[in-house]
Amino acid sequence: MKSGFIAILGRPNVGKSSIMNYLVGEKVAIVSPKAQTTRAKALGVLTRGDVQMVFVDTPGIHRPRTKLGEFMMKSVKDARDGVDCIMVVLDGTFIGKGDLEVMQSVKNEPCPKFLVINKTDIAKPEELMPRLSQLDVSGFDEVVSVSARKGTNMDKLYELLENTLPEGPAYFPADMMTDQPERVMIAEIIREKALNSLRDEIPHGVGVEMLSIQKLSDRLTEIHANVYCERAAHKSIIIGKHGEMLGRIGSEARMDIEKLLDTKVMLRLWVKVREDWRNRAEDLKNLGYVDEK
Ligand SMILES: Nc1nc2c(ncn2[C@@H]2O[C@H](COP(=O)(O)OP(=O)(O)OP(=O)(O)O)[C@@H](O)[C@H]2O)c(=O)[nH]1
Ligand SMILES: [Mg+2]
Known part of the structure; x- marks a missing residue:
């Protein structure tokens, strides 16, 4: 090997x-x-x-x-x-x-x-x-x-x-493709859809905090997440006119998450203003940006 x-x-x-x-x-x-x-x-x-x-x-x-x-x-x-x-x-x-x-x-x-x-x-x-x-x-x-x-x-x-590559053992099972847990994958999918829809400086200030992932049945999962942004003006852009932007981010994310989980997904997103969260230890921790060591 x-x-x-x-x-x-x-x-x-x-x-x-x-x-x-x-x-x-x-x-x-x-x-x-x-x-x-x-x-x-x-x-x-x-x-x-x-x-x-x-x-x-x-x-x-x-x-x-x-x-x-x-x-x-x-x-x-x-x-x-x-x-x-x-x-x-x-x-x-x-x-x-x-x-x-x-x-x-x-x-x-x-x-x-x-x-x-x-x-x-x-x-x-x-x-x-x-x-x-x-x-x-x-x-x-x-x-x-x-x-x-x-x-x-x-x-x-x-x-x-x-x-x-040197001779060596299999470090992971053959069917494992990533070390990222499901909740991280889901948060990342939501962030990707936000990055793809938003322009200018807003994407750098977007973070996704997973609140809950609940399997309601074999066929349905309910997911709640906060979408962080840094200013009130950004919040209204992310939500969009009549909620259109957030709706689009949510439905694109939902489709990918459904593929990942192989169930239908009910996705609830809330946009939160957290000024300067990228410099706040508590917020970084909530978003999983902490050194595990
Ligand atoms: N045309 C073209 N675009 C590419 C190619 N590879 C990646 N891209 C695009 O380049 C952009 C950046 O790709 P990523 O894979 O996110 O780049 P990255 O180096 O991981 O970026 P960071 O995570 O921000 O450091 C995306 O829009 C990709 O679709 C390529 O071979 N050709
Ligand atoms: Mg990258």
């Missing part, structure tokens, strides 16, 4: 979670066009024959400005500990200083390291090629260009990973 932990690192929004979902073959992590979608490290597990890859998806690396940001960056640091392999993901449409810093920071890690250039489906080759040729890739064992959206070259990436 070959197995190992593979950390996925990179700037926000480069496609780390998309790559993990593609390789695992299931949507285990939420994805959105907004930066800083992933807020805590999460595992995605792929077991195929006698190979088990345990991906560690991480929040996008940035300079934190809130306690939540600090938690996120601590989560990245923890995720790197003791892994068998590191993938640094870049967005092929833009490679900047932040990317170089991430590359630099892993350079001296003793494990195999791959540089993954994502979004090649929309990157212009005439812009990407010169950029790549200027990139100092020393310290990386391999550079691979992929598109997580189209699946381009993902078999090559899989092969590279498979060849690099």
Whole structure:
């Protein structure tokens, strides 16, 4: 058996979670066009024959400005500990200083390291090629260009990973795809739908607090959750005219949660204003953004 932990690192929004979902073959992590979608490290597990890859998806690396940001960056640091392999993901449409810093920071890690250039489906080759040729890739064992959206070259990436993994045990049961408990998955689905519907700065201030998940029967689950935002003005945008926005977020979330739980779902969302919750220890705890150690 070959197995190992593979950390996925990179700037926000480069496609780390998309790559993990593609390789695992299931949507285990939420994805959105907004930066800083992933807020805590999460595992995605792929077991195929006698190979088990345990991906560690991480929040996008940035300079934190809130306690939540600090938690996120601590989560990245923890995720790197003791892994068998590191993938640094870049967005092929833009490679900047932040990317170089991430590359630099892993350079001296003793494990195999791959540089993954994502979004090649929309990157212009005439812009990407010169950029790549200027990139100092020393310290990386391999550079691979992929598109997580189209699946381009993902078999090559899989092969590279498979060849690099050491002999080892199955760390998780073959049918387990993530370490995220159901209530976290549900909160994340709700947050994803909010991120996809909201614009500007509001998404960064959205948090979902699970209140209850009650299985009323084999076929029906009732779920209550608070949606945090930071200002009264944000609350009215999230609710929308005649409740339209919240209705849309709720019904999109409900459909995904129904698939996850395999029951019908009654979803009740309440929007709450919690000023500056991203800096408040109590609120961060309620939302599950606490260091387990
Ligand atoms: N065109 C294109 N878009 C992609 C590709 N991979 C990801 N995306 C999009 O890029 C955006 C960010 O993707 P995520 O997977 O959430 O990125 P991330 O690196 O996990 O982002 P954070 O969690 O915020 O750090 C989403 O809108 C994805 O649909 C790709 O290969 N091609
Ligand atoms: Mg992510």
